[in-house]
Amino acid sequence: MVWAKDVMEVLYLGCHLSATGGNAAMVRTALDIGANTFAFFTRNPRGSKAKKEDPADCARAVDLLKKEKFGPLVAHGAYTMNLCTREPEARAFAREVLRDDLRRMAGLPENFYNFHPGSHVGQGTDAGIAQIVDALRQAMDPGYPVTVLLETMAGKGSEIGGSFRELKDIIDGVGREDLGVCLDTCHVYDAGYDIVHNLDGVLQEFDAIIGLERLKALHLNDSKNPFSSHKDRHACIGQGSLGLDTFAAIINHPLLRDKPMILETPNELPGYAREIALLRSLVCP
Ligand code: FE
Ligand code: FE
């Protein structure tokens, strides 16, 4: 199906892609599945190993992204990177990983780097936030051409970022313009923000606490669990407790429709292509 040009350009939709074949290959894969943005892990998501840098591949990707009018990409930090873990040595390693990720993002300038703020593992929320702030200040200090995004979390265990207030405290502590938020629909619903019945109310609350100018990207995921369950299990679009109407409201919302939206649903590429087409079919002219 060929989409009207304005629909493609207004709605930046994509999914997580494998970075193993390089950056330019990811852009081509995205084009194949009807995407005009995408996410990728900067290193092994469950480890810490990163690929060798390839400036020529980055340059090819940058050219293609521009030519095909992609929206901003939303890179994702490793799940294992916990900036407020208890052991000082492990924490120092996580900080080094963050610094290296931000430095590497300079190869694909003017995109987003999103990560999970961290789990304080019993140190307490305030101590955890202080450690995250400290790590961000240090890693962002060189001013790389990347906007860093804190992901809204489900509030599972000792996870930080399950409330807008915690994210705001991190943002205030860091005190930079190039720090924003990526709103994950499954996570906020699991955290107790009712985007199914009161999307406008949740956005108003986001605006009052954080400021909507900080909202830079979305993760579109349905949820396998009920409202406020603090669980974080993603479902395919329309097949969970959020439902298709919620996603129609989100992608057509005047405050949201210009942001890059990334699917992190349990799919392989053909499933992602179908979900992207499904979402594009819901766009109101
Ligand atoms: Fe995430
Ligand atoms: Fe997410």
Ligand code: ZN
């Ligand atoms: Zn999740």
